[in-house]
Amino acid sequence: MERFFYCLVLCYGGLSSMSVEVELEESVGYTPIQRMRHSAAHVMAEAVQEIFPDARFGIGPAIEDGFYYDFELPRALTPDDLPDIEKRMARIVAGKYPFVRDRWPREKALEYFRDKGQVYKVELIENLPDAEVGIFQQHNFLDLCRGPHVANTGEIGPFKLMRVAGAYWRGDENRPMLQRLYGTAWFTKEELEQYLWRLEEAQKRDHRKLGRELKLFVLSEDLPAGVPMFLPRGETLRHQMESYVRETQERYGYQHVWTAHLGKVRLYKTSKHWFTYRENMFPVMQGEQETSEDDAYVLKPMNCPHHITLYKSQMHSYRELPVRYAEFATLYRYEKAGTLTGLARVRSLTQDDAHVFLRPDQIQEEFDRAFNLTLEVFNTYGLEDYWIALSLRDPQKKEDYVGSDEVWEKAENALRAAVDAKGVEYKAVIGEAAFYGPKVDFMVRDALGREWQCSTIQLDFVQPENFGLEYIAEDGQAHRPIIIHRAVTGSTERFMALIIEHFAGAFPVWLSPVQAMVIPIADRHIEYAYTVMETLKAAGVRVEVDTRSERMNAKVRDAQMQKIPYMLVVGDREAAENAVAVRLRTNENLGATPLDSFVERITDIIKTKSRDL
RNA sequence: GCCGAUGUAGCUCAGUGGUAGAGCAGCGGUUUUGUAAACCGCCGGUCGUCGGUUCGAGUCCGACCAUCGGCUCCA
Numbered sequence: 001m002e003r004f005f006y007c008l009v010l011c012y013g014g015l016s017s018m019s020v021e022v023e024l025e026e027s028v029g030y031t032p033i034q035r036m037r038h039s040a041a042h043v044m045a046e047a048v049q050e051i052f053p054d055a056r057f058g059i060g061p062a063i064e065d066g067f068y069y070d071f072e073l074p075r076a077l078t079p080d081d082l083p084d085i086e087k088r089m090a091r092i093v094a095g096k097y098p099f100v101r102d103r104w105p106r107e108k109a110l111e112y113f114r115d116k117g118q119v120y121k122v123e124l125i126e127n128l129p130d131a132e133v134g135i136f137q138q139h140n141f142l143d144l145c146r147g148p149h150v151a152n153t154g155e156i157g158p159f160k161l162m163r164v165a166g167a168y169w170r171g172d173e174n175r176p177m178l179q180r181l182y183g184t185a186w187f188t189k190e191e192l193e194q195y196l197w198r199l200e201e202a203q204k205r206d207h208r209k210l211g212r213e214l215k216l217f218v219l220s221e222d223l224p225a226g227v228p229m230f231l232p233r234g235e236t237l238r239h240q241m242e243s244y245v246r247e248t249q250e251r252y253g254y255q256h257v258w259t260a261h262l263g264k265v266r267l268y269k270t271s272k273h274w275f276t277y278r279e280n281m282f283p284v285m286q287g288e289q290e291t292s293e294d295d296a297y298v299l300k301p302m303n304c305p306h307h308i309t310l311y312k313s314q315m316h317s318y319r320e321l322p323v324r325y326a327e328f329a330t331l332y333r334y335e336k337a338g339t340l341t342g343l344a345r346v347r348s349l350t351q352d353d354a355h356v357f358l359r360p361d362q363i364q365e366e367f368d369r370a371f372n373l374t375l376e377v378f379n380t381y382g383l384e385d386y387w388i389a390l391s392l393r394d395p396q397k398k399e400d401y402v403g404s405d406e407v408w409e410k411a412e413n414a415l416r417a418a419v420d421a422k423g424v425e426y427k428a429v430i431g432e433a434a435f436y437g438p439k440v441d442f443m444v445r446d447a448l449g450r451e452w453q454c455s456t457i458q459l460d461f462v463q464p465e466n467f468g469l470e471y472i473a474e475d476g477q478a479h480r481p482i483i484i485h486r487a488v489t490g491s492t493e494r495f496m497a498l499i500i501e502h503f504a505g506a507f508p509v510w511l512s513p514v515q516a517m518v519i520p521i522a523d524r525h526i527e528y529a530y531t532v533m534e535t536l537k538a539a540g541v542r543v544e545v546d547t548r549s550e551r552m553n554a555k556v557r558d559a560q561m562q563k564i565p566y567m568l569v570v571g572d573r574e575a576a577e578n579a580v581a582v583r584l585r586t587n588e589n590l591g592a593t594p595l596d597s598f599v600e601r602i603t604d605i606i607k608t609k610s611r612d613l
Numbered sequence: 614g615c616c617g618a619u620g621u622a623g624c625u626c627a628g629u630g631g632u633a634g635a636g637c638a639g640c641g642g643u644u645u646u647g648u649a650a651a652c653c654g655c656c657g658g659u660c661g662u663c664g665g666u667u668c669g670a671g672u673c674c675g676a677c678c679a680u681c682g683g684c685u686c687c688a
Binding site for chain 2: 076077078079162163164165166167168171172173177178179180182208212213219220221225277280302331333335336337338339340341345346349351353441452453454455456487490491493494495519521522523524525549550551552553554555556557558559560561567569571572573581583587589
């Protein structure tokens with residue numbers, strides 16, 4: 001659930017109608033660089049207007065690292081158009097035209113833009129509350145704009161147009177698609193170059209590229225889009241990741257269950273998913289004989305109904321609550337073709353899902369438990385670049401949510417208390433709660449700056465109703481439990497994408513598919529190399545021997561490029577002394593080390609999940 | 614799904630209507646090597662798929678599939 005929050009947070013200076021509310025809420029002014037970038041957007045708009053006098057203009061805000069402007073044009077822009085637009089922009093910048101601010105009465109502005117056929121501007125003005133609207137003009141371009149701008153176009157720093165993309169007007173897929181031109185702008189040439197360099201570096205750690213280079217996973221045209229397959233090394237990685245979460249959550253009191261990949265329509269009708277989520281579910285076939293819709297099979301898109309069915313199959317006393325069912329389950333969801341991205345967004349995903357069935361008085365404790373678990377896991381991975389969203393109900397729109405005020409208040413307070421107690425930073429987001437309850441989401445950024453939701457902890461008052469869940473309380477009566485849905489790493493696939501990029505493929509030893517490569521210098525050392533391998537294998541180390549008829553240099557290079565943590569070079573000296581010459585992938589050379597000491601070192605590092613070598 | 618771009622050997626890429634190329638990888642041979650690429654040779658492609666235009670299509674057109682950059686929604 002990536003949310004492009006930077007749009008909300010950083011677009012406040014644009015012409016977006018939504019920026020009105022955002023400005024009130026965020027109430028952050030333009031920083032100088034944002035002001036300059038927003039001005040660059042205006043200059044870009046003028047350049048486009050020169051080429052297409054009939055262009056219609058959308059909005060052109062500053063965003064993180066740059067700016068964009070949305071246009072409706074008589075033809076599609078291609079990357080070949082960018083140099084021309086850049087050249088025209090450069091001319092306008094060189095002209096040092098002042099940005100002239102004005103204020104027009106609404107009616108005058110409406111008339112002006114209507115007359116020009118600027119339907120998007122008209123719509124924006126119609127949504128503005130004030131009697132007067134802001135107008136900015138530079139050179140030959142006049143625009144509806146709140147500003148502020150730099151004094152003149154000459155103050156716009158080094159810029160570069162990055163790409164052209166489609167974007168629905170106001171992000172609504174029922175509205176026209178405009179052409180969005182993205183650019184970046186900086187105060188100095190050095191900053192621009194550094195930014196472009198950073199982008200290149202980020203691309204080097206793109207998990208799709210590393211996945212191919214490190215032989216982790218494969219996307220084949222012979223399989224549906226978004227259905228990755230994992231090679232031995234990738235499977236090893238995901239297995240390690242899953243085992244780790246599995247062990248950890250068992251320590252936290254979760255029990256694992258197993259449910260298959262098929263469900264029946266009726267199950268999802270009971271859970272109500274069928275009515276809102278149907279288009280995301282893969283149909284399979286009708287049930288045997290029976291042709292009613294209810295008995296048709298579908299691929300499992302989520303675990304909750306299955307875990308709930310398990311809960312319901314047994315009687316439950318208040319004493320045994322909370323019941324915590326966890327499962328690593330591969331789910332199938334039909335995601336729109338254009339949204340698929342490597343492992344970060346797939347159609348077959350493996351959730352490390354759990355459903356906790358609990359009494360109302362256990363909410364805070366259970367939230368805390370899930371929260372601690374997640375933080376512990378993040379800590380092990382050394383993840384720091386994430387933020388936490390506390391998604392709350394919009395009190396203005398209570399009708400959009402299910403559950404009483406009292407329960408919501410209790411749940412939200414419990415959640416907030418749990419987050420506050422952790423001393424971590426979080427952002428409360430009003431109106432982002434699920435309809436069935438408030439939630440906490442962990443948002444992580446990938447190498448290219450895209451945000452993805454990984455972990456989530458959600459309170460649910462609705463499914464217990466849908467399924468008529470019960471437990472027998474102290475009073476001997478049946479009471480309704482509450483459910484917490486939580487996922488620690490979210491989906492194995494997405495988290496793997498994150499981990500690959502986070503470590504740039506140089507995984508901590510415990511995660512590395514191959515932890516050590518034994519490199520015999522000449523053929524006569526192969527036998528000893530195998531001895532070394534067997535010793536390490538016996539100690540539980542994933543180790544291989546490079547027996548190819550290559551020079552040692554080539555073997556070192558290949559192991560290095562595969563980011564294998566330890567290269568164990570063995571020659572005459574090592575064989576004689578029962579030693580290995582340890583080279584780290586950091587290029588550090590530890591020299592000859594007794595095999596015993598190395599075994600001790602590597603097993604200790606694996607056991608402690610240390611990120612050191 | 615929508616807008617745009619891309620698709621040539623396992624990988625990275627060249628090839629603008631006239632006989633499909635390179636490097637790396639792979640395979641074979643020689644070399645037996647001390648910390649990031651030894652040398653020689655060979656194999657390898659219905660140019661994403663299907664259809665169309667043309668005397669002739671990797672090249673032009675269309676549809677589909679997939680990938681990439683965005684938009685929307687979701688883990």
